[in-house]
Amino acid sequence: MAKIAPLSGFPEFLPEQRWVERAVIDSLAATFELHGFANIETRAVEPLDQLLRKGDTSKEVYLLRRLQEESAEGHAGMGLHFDLTVPFARYVLENAGKLEFPFRRFQIQKVWRGERPQEGRFREFAQADIDIVGRDTLPFHHDVEVTRVMVDALTRLDFLPAFRLQVNNRKLIQGFYAGLGIEQIDEVMRLVDKLDKLPKEKVHELLLAEAGIDAATADRVLELATIQAADDSFVDAVRALGVEHELLDEGLDELAALVRGCADLVSERVAVVADLSIARGLDYYTGTVFETRLAGYESLGSICSGGRYDALASDGKNTYPGVGISLGVSRVLVPLISKGLVTASRAVPSAVLIALVDEESRAEADAVASSLRARGVACEVAPSASKFGKQIRTAERRGIPFVWFAQADGTHQVKDIRSGEQVEADPATWTPPANDLRPTIASADNQ
């Protein structure tokens, strides 16, 4: 057999690490469902022409080919999806007649990108997407709704670092630039987006050199981009810049409504901040845009992004506007888990190891196990009837907190191997403390 080595960009977890990932995914799914979002999964492959619609990601697509391609059947035209938005748009069109709109869906799946692996970037990774899609129209209050849902979902992940949602609105920026008389709006946006990498002075230079605007206009553009507020006070700050435009008014109203609409959910764990520097691939978003930073992990970039797109999909007859956010599950978890900053309390689901007196009593041990399982207590029977000390060490190595002993007189005892306390117990009624029933998740900070 060839040498076995991990594959760069394709992270995998040990069982106890996977437990953390599953806990996160289960928690996300439970929150999304409480808000009425239905789950779907889409196939891993899409026709290449669909995948290439987004343009600049084309080089990242993995194409499929069968090992022995005998026919011209067309696998050459299929690739692995690189996000969950393109497949979702296709799914909506394909099933539009069978869906009720507004359609709320969540989707938690792996996606693949052939890019160079680096910190926070993988070739295979999990995303959790929520979207609300309407037929022909989708009122703005759904922008507030998806934000509230994601804030709720992130808040419940209380073993992860704090999140900071940064929100902006494309209409606001576009209207502001238009009000300033700027013609090359997209070019100005592209340059302002460099603010997180270049100093302000350098961006100012570029605005003059590449976008052809004057210094006073560039000043205004940069003043707008530096406005931040955790409440709707940003409206006055923008108004103070003295720019007037109908689209600006609309953007300000929407962004203010979004920040106010989330105010009651904001906490120490999750902040929602209007940040007028956020651009977020404004090429296809049409209103609200989101980015999210993880406290202490700002170098990962945005770990939860999205926005409003007024034409997610269209079939000629109907247009389907949508608003959605995508959480980079792997991007958040792989660094935290692989550094051991978030851990599960044990590697196996078992709360109890049933000790074996001898191999002949395995059926009786199985009966005890069945009795515990019938009440939801995960357990396993010792692999062999070795000395009790060795059986206890087996439990210890697996992190199993309790060992069960059948006594010669037909009674039973259970030992908490952490405290050494051993008590009489009935397989038909005993349960471990709630905290020991399933592996628990802890973060380095809480320990």
Added chain:
Amino acid sequence: MAKIAPLSGFPEFLPEQRWVERAVIDSLAATFELHGFANIETRAVEPLDQLLRKGDTSKEVYLLRRLQEESAEGHAGMGLHFDLTVPFARYVLENAGKLEFPFRRFQIQKVWRGERPQEGRFREFAQADIDIVGRDTLPFHHDVEVTRVMVDALTRLDFLPAFRLQVNNRKLIQGFYAGLGIEQIDEVMRLVDKLDKLPKEKVHELLLAEAGIDAATADRVLELATIQAADDSFVDAVRALGVEHELLDEGLDELAALVRGCADLVSERVAVVADLSIARGLDYYTGTVFETRLAGYESLGSICSGGRYDALASDGKNTYPGVGISLGVSRVLVPLISKGLVTASRAVPSAVLIALVDEESRAEADAVASSLRARGVACEVAPSASKFGKQIRTAERRGIPFVWFAQADGTHQVKDIRSGEQVEADPATWTPPANDLRPTIASADNQ
């Protein structure tokens, strides 16, 4: 946009169908965990040399290529996994130093095969695998254990048709053939495996013509293959054929122990039957083998298969013997779900639609929704403040059983739109009946 059409061999579900699939996956995972199995996921891709070790599946592998392959970095050597056994064997070797043996794991993931789509065969499908792997040794009682776990898991899927596990043992067959003096054991097995497609007489002919055995020996071979029993009475039936061999004894002992070891779990829903015709790719299994038929869907073939392999993986220093079973989740569910034979009671998780008096009261409706969600009641606020009759029809179309109304006097009422009954309710305490809290699953038979 190009014409949107489903892709043959890549099944996808509507939200209410996906609910059924998730219920099955959640139930399987919960059962596997009760038995101490830890979950893992492996990456979707494996090096091609690993994927081709199984030999005859080579033509089914999907290879990966990046759209713009600039470097010789080696994606040409990667393919999508076509089962979960090859990746698991690689995972065990890669992480052997960090795992505790015997290692119990379950894995529920999509796999891909480039074969021609046909009934029960897909190009992308989900499998649920359980395996127990030892280091160097793995006692036989684990064969009984995996069988019991899968019987338990299938039993709990009470909205699916009945399952029939057919078990056999390679040592039994091999020993029997050897005791008969047969030299071309593999060739005889291959021909006997045709019994489910060809009449007995035809197989008899082939045994003489192709395996070169005499008519009397062929009679014995076919007599063995027709033995079936739901208990250990098959042992006497085999003994009555008068063949003696040490390996036969071992196989008989193991198979009898397996059938006896599952006797207490057998029910109307799940049968365990010794079936001495089962061959199941005996090329790499070394003892126990399993196949499973779904009542009324025998044409699907085996939907749950596996066995004992004494060398699942080896790194030169250690060998890792294993025993496992793989349930074809998609193979079972796609026909049942797409024919509407198993359905969810609604397409959305929401149990309640909060009606809206006017758009200005949306924040109050959100507050009611938050209050319900805090106690685990999934709900959604009406998309618009249309007439109440229209809002009720919105709920009806989605299958949402309850509509919530805030009254002008500050009290609240909730209406069961199926019965029309409307009662006063407090958002801080009201919960729907347990049966309405989440979508429920029903099979055509139970309705």
